[in-house]
Amino acid sequence: MRVAREWLHRLAGTLLRRRCDTDLEEELRLHLEMATEDARSRGREPADAVRAAQVKAGAASQAMDALRDQRGLPWLDDLARDVSHGLRSLWRTPVFTTVALLTLALGIGANTAIFSIVNGVILRPLDYPKPAQLMLVTTEFPELGLTRNPLSVQEYLEFRQINQSFAAVGAYRTTGGAYTTGEVNLTAGGGPLRVRSISVDAGLLSTLGVQPALGRLFTAEETSRVGGLAPPLAIISYELWRAVFGGQPLVGQTVDVDGRLHEILGIMPSGVDVMDNHTAIWLPLGLPAAIRQNRSFHILHVVGRLKDGVTPQAAQTELNALVENWGERTVSSGHVPTNRPTRAADHTLRIEPVQDAVVGDARRSIWMLQVAVGFVLLIACANLANLLMARAESRRREFAVRAALGASRSRLLRQTMTEGVMLCVAGGMLGLWLARVAVHALIRAYPTSVPRMSEIGIDLSVLLFALGVSIATGVLFGLAPLAQGRMNDLVTAFKEGGDRGASGAGRHYVRRTLVVVEVALAVMLVIGAGLLIRTVYNLTSVDAGFDRSRLVTFSMTLPEPYEPDTRAPAYQRLLDKLRAAPGVLGAAAMSGLPPNRSPEAIPTRIENYTASDGSAVEIVDYYQFVMGDYFETMGVPIVAGRSFEPADAASPGRGVVVNETLAKRVWKGRDPIGQRVRPNLSAAIGFGDDSWHTVIGVAKDVKQGGVGKQTGTELYVSLDQLAMAAPAMNVVLRTSLPPAALSRTLERLVREVDPAVPIVRLRDMESVFAESIRRPRLLAQLLGAFAGLALLLAAVGTYGVLSSMAAERQREIGIRIALGADRSSVLALVVKQGLQLTIIGVVVGLAGALGLNRLIASVLFGVQPTDPTTLAAVVMTITLVAAGACWLPAWRASRLDPNVALKAD
């Protein structure tokens, strides 16, 4: 601190009060004059006096030199000299410079790219005022293993009332069974569009602290109507306003949303969103009376803003205390939160920072990538250190000469460091450019793989990071040659005729260590990549329960003024038309599209049944409402009983199909066929009476909530029997044609049914699956790329070190050959030397990988971090690559002509 202030002072004093040469010379001249006069006044002869004064005061020229040194910042001059010297010497060795620059640009570029993701997704606070105060309030069902679940309306209202920790609380809703889908049809200009929607109450907007860019937000009255539909009002996102409405004045006008004219109240500022929902349109929250009163409908996502000074821990403590006697506090009973969950429906309340909830599971993967690219950079550093050391070897004479001419050791050290930092800054700039390109490409290729994708970019902190990494890299590999400690070893350098002498083994110690480190880091990366690749392979080969080949799906919504009973014939007409279309073998519709659904957890009455909690209600994870010959079209095998048949619609009794897991859980080995259940239709889909249904069949388990997750319990209900349909359905076609070839026909057929309805997400089921595992796939691809890079760099490094080690043993090898050693034993000698290093590296790397187990375990599926097959494959790959890298220098050494080798000096 003091040193820094001293420097600032000196810098300011130097720059502000800089005196010119003539000024200084004048002062010295006057000093001499006075000294001469003084001497004369003491009785000296004039000529003698001048000499005496000069002897006493010293030479003006020397004083001037000292003054100039003091005046300038000597290190600045030295730096300028170092830089120009460095530039010249780098220019003279273009191959070295190019290789070093490329290595650096790749290493720094990859690091900067990943850091820009770390920064944009994890580090940068959310774009709300005081974002650290925002907490997501969720319910947790420990018995069902559900986390981050929404609250019931009553819970939300009670929580808002009784808590003391939060300054404001609000709620929103995006999905809730098939009743709302988080999307609406928007008719504007060109035709029907389907856009992401969110239903919010006024409390949410004030909790978040958002202000509209234009117009106004909802009032509390507009978002708290009980019963009926929400008022036809809407706020649209800035992005939608620009893209669809061209930024034209819109506030106060009406727009067709789901068949109703909505008044546009306002436009949100650019980038405003909730929980990474990609919201395009904001609607007022409307809650039908049935949903509002029923405590078992968990449909509201709740966000609270902590009061100033209240910590999340304190708020959670308060919440726990509230949950302790929630029933008494709120005069409510039944499905209330509890701290001691014993039954399936028992749940507790939890808060977590909104930012953590947004980033969620992605955090670990992103940090993992950062560690991986960090390794790549370390390998790059090791390689460059190697290169620099080889270069230092060849420059020992130059340094020795300069040292002999008076350059101090620290001066020479600074010279190599300057070159290192220069390389790094240039490499860093190249890397920054690479990172920009890579991040753009990544965002374009995987727009939804990472939360907060739109916030990823190169900002000041990323720039600082890149600069910091560049300089640290430069210092790191610039220092390495010094570890050899030979720089000022003048005598040795002059005496040793060249670099072909029998050099001491000690000098190679550093370079050998670098090879070991490179190999070890590469081993860890390749193991990580191998495990991830296995994971992706396992995920793609999971039996999802249906035949997903030649299956095409799309989604559509028939909004108001359709009623459930007018929708059914419309969907029916469409399915009939589709079945008649060329190339279509079968057509059906379903409410939820596997394998990406979130569990609905609907309490369902089951006849003659006592659940683990003593009630006659089983929480069913998924309801699937289906139309047409669903099981045949999807290729879901019926393992017992039968599937739905057209004749069912006419018969008075209603049937349901259950999946194997539900059958096992409820009837435990007894025959489920003929048992009765009472599907909670109003909770699941918002219409229909809750009458008794008979189980007519058991379907094979279908992965609804993710291929890597456990299969939940599932109930199939036939909409054909109910003669009603949900607003949004997923149509599925068994067809030999690809989606692109079908799109024209599909659009025409849908238009024939309703011209205002858009087709969305038309794709084949394979892509739906690929999409569902996009994150592990992306992780595997990136990690694979980094591992490949690491492998390449490590191979180059091993090759480089081994070549120069072999070159330095040239004389020895020459003698061996001259004395009759055969070529293959020379080959073996050098290869052995390299493989020894590799094996040490592999062992160290395996140990390191074991240490990093915990980091990777949670992103793996169906493979252990210590999977012996993967480890063996990795060890083999590395050894093969290393053998390749060793073989070339060894082969060259074995081809040595002893005559040439021995005469070289």
Place this chain on the structure above:
Amino acid sequence: MSNRTTAKADVLQGTLDLMVLQTLNSLGPLHGYAIAARLEQVSRGALQLNMGTLYPALMRLEQRGLLRGNWGTTETNRKARFYAATSAGRRQLAREKDAWDRMAGIIHTVLHGEV
């Protein structure tokens, strides 16, 4: 920082600064030659400063804001650059003097005291 100063100058540096500041503090603004003459006189000829030592020191002190130098004229109507201690310089002097006294006391005790 500058690596040109010799080992001898390094030893002198701190004490030279202290002596220059003390001289200016007690006598008021002086030009370089007067400072050298005064130090020689006070030290009874033991301290002979050549220009190569004195003027860089003055410049250093000025760069640190401890001195301020201005051109003026002497009583004999000669042009000269006069140096005066700034308030920062006086504060620094007081601090350094204390430190020096303490140090000198310690050294004296160590060398002559009964250990």
